[in-house]
Amino acid sequence: MSDTTQEAPPRAGRREWLGLAALALPTLLVAFDIGVLFLALPHLSADLGASGTEQLWITDIYGFMLAGFMITMGTLGDRIGRRKLLLIGASAFAAASVLAAFSTSPLMLIIARALLGIAAATLSPSTLALISNMFRNPKQMGTAISLWAFCNFGGAALGPVIGGVLLQHFWWGSVFLISIPVMVLLLIFGPILLPEYRDREANRLDLLSVVLSLAAILPIIYGIKQLAAGGDDSSPAGAIVAIVVGVVVGVVFTLRQLRLSNPLLDLRLFRNTRFSSSLLAMLLASGTLAGLGLPTSQFIQSVLGLDPEQAGLWQAPTGVGIAIGVLVTPVLTRRIQSRTAILGGLVLCFVGLILLTTVTSDSSAALVSLSVALVALGIAPMFVLGTSLIVGAAPPEKAGSAASMSETSNLLGSTLGLALLGSICGAVYQSGMSSSPVPEARQTLAEAVAAAADLPAAQARSLLASAHSAFTDGLNTVAVVGIVVIALVVVLAWMTLGQKKEEAPESEGPASEAPGAVADGAGTSAP
Structure with a gap:
């Protein structure tokens, strides 16, 4: 096969598109x-009596x-098989x-959520890596990645909506049980629709690298979260030590x-400017959107x-914004440059954050919903095109590694945004409620609402008014921080994403044939 046969890859058939539908489930x-x-x-x-820190x-x-486990699991999939x-x-x-x-x-719930995160890390890199193998035609791959991005963003947006409906009729544990029938469907149809891919020449997984990666990521995240939250201890020494340890590791x-x-x-792969800039821009953009979710x-x-049901429905426009942005982006890029589409979307982010x-x-739910929907709509082109840039900047045999990154x-970015912006909102709330005569109301808005239920009507109204005002100040502060972050993304996109495509880093073998990669059955066209 020639290294210049970029325009002659096989087109995906019906099985590949049905396989994409199966991959949509875990995504x-x-x-x-x-x-x-x-x-x-x-x-x-x-129900469980969780404290603010436990929450x-x-x-x-x-x-x-x-x-933390994403890159490890992506590498493991290359070795044992992605399917x-x-x-x-x-x-x-x-x-x-x-x-x-x-x-x-x-x-028990924290442990269960940790196990869910590890299990999810086995799912995520496999989906995008399989898509890059199943859809070799560039236009088809762009469409497949756009639909995959829709599922990725749409799942996050649908979480509160579906969760609200379930909470209106069932107990809180139902939001977890909904995943079981979906995973059963994947276990049934996955072996039928998805081909297997693995790297026959891959070496054994370096366990020391796995340990070091976790020992670097988790302390840094913990330290940043503790610094942002403040906590009961006024000394930041423990958080700073955690960050330093993570950096050294x-x-x-x-x-x-x-x-x-x-x-x-x-x-x-980081030698490629478009690759590294796209990664950073996606981290910042996804962190901003995710950080707005909780407050x-x-x-x-x-x-x-x-x-809960009404609240969930008011968050539905976020999903609509994502759906429009993700599905329209491939159409836009046929007429305008990718960088122009990304920058245009980021302008919408600014508008949404300024509204927030x-x-x-006393504002309406409609104003809040519109603000977040505009941010979601504006970030969609960055996510779709950034993913394409990252996967496209890597040589074919490194597609799995690039997908994991x-x-x-x-x-x-989403997790850090959720932790940092959520903690900033909480810190502003605690500052505003520091002089409250009700100690129980000083930590979280939920505790203030619970405390108000046991007070006389006049005192309850006064307490809730103060708590609502303090929390709203926190939400406004989060929006200001989001504006600063999106401004950084604009600078990155303007300076780097408009550059000409760089050559992918050379690898051990011919980039066009992905040495060592084998597809069980009949590859992307297996019957």
């Missing part, structure tokens, strides 16, 4: 589980483990969902990857007083 669920707890949090916190860990640990890893992950995800649904304590991890002939993380959900439910800074405790960047 939806992985994203769904990031946002599904937004509306369930007040209910499970009251943060219940929410954050899933994304932390998902991001095999996908099906193992589906089984583990279903089992962990049952454990989460029937948790009897905050610690990260340096050790980097040095080891540079020495290994078959590293866990191929750092040579806006709590505002609609706890400040405006809507029930004007929200008061792409999803790691997005999910790590």
Whole structure:
């Protein structure tokens, strides 16, 4: 095969498109589980007696483990087979969902959410890597990635909507059980529709690199979250130590990857400016959108007083915005440059975030919903085109590694955004409520609402007015931080994404034939 046969790849057939539908199932669920707890949090916190810190860990640990294990699982999939890893992950995800649904304590739920995150990490890199193998035609791959992106964003947006409906009729554990029938469908149809791909020449997984990657990522995330939240201890020493330890371990991890002939993380890909800039831009953009999810959900439910089902429906426009942005992006890029589409979308992000800074405790749910929908619509081109740039910048034999990095960047950004912006909102709330005569109301809005229920009517109204005002100030602050972050993304897109396509880093073998990669059965066209 010639290295210049880029225009002659085989077109995908009916089986590949049906396989894409099967891959949509885990993609939806992985994203769904990031946002599904937004509306369930007040209910499970009251039932399990979770403290403010435990609530943060219940929410954050899933994304932390998902991001931490993503690259490891992507490399593991190259070795044992991407379809095999996908099906193992589906089984583990279903089992962990049952454990989460029937948790009897905050610690049990935190552990269950951690296991869900690890299981999800086996699913995520397999989906995008399989898509890159199944759809070799560039136009078809662009369409497939656009639909995959729709599932990724749509799952996160549908989490609160479906969660609200379930919470209106069932107990909080039902938001976890919904994943079981979906995973059963994947286990049935996955072996039929999805071909197997693995790297026959891949070396053994470097376990030390796995440990080092986790020992670098998790302390840094923990330290940043603690610094942003403040916590009961006024000294930031513990958080700073955690960050320093994570950075030092990260340096050790980097040095080891540079020495290994078959590293866990191929750092040579970062020599490509478009690749590295796209990763950073996606991390920042996805962090902004995810960080808005929890405070806006709590505002609609706890400040405006809507029930879970109503609150979930008011968040539906976020999904509509994502759907429009993701599906329209491939059409736009036939007429305008990718960078122009990305920058145009980011302008919409600015408009949405500016609207969010004007929200008061008396504002309507429609204003909040419109603001977040505009941000979601504007970020969609960055996500779709950024993913294509990342996968396209890597040589074919590194597509799995590039897919893992792409999803790691997005999910790590989402998790950090959820933790940091959520913690900033909480810190502003705590500052505003520091002089409250009701100690129980000083930590979280949920605790203020619970405390107000036991007070005389006049005192309850006064307490809730103060709590609502403090939380709204936190939401406004989150929007301002989001504006700053999106401004950085604009600078990145303007300076780097308009450059000419760079050559992918050279690899051990011919890039066009992906040496060592084998497809069980008949490859992308297997019957």
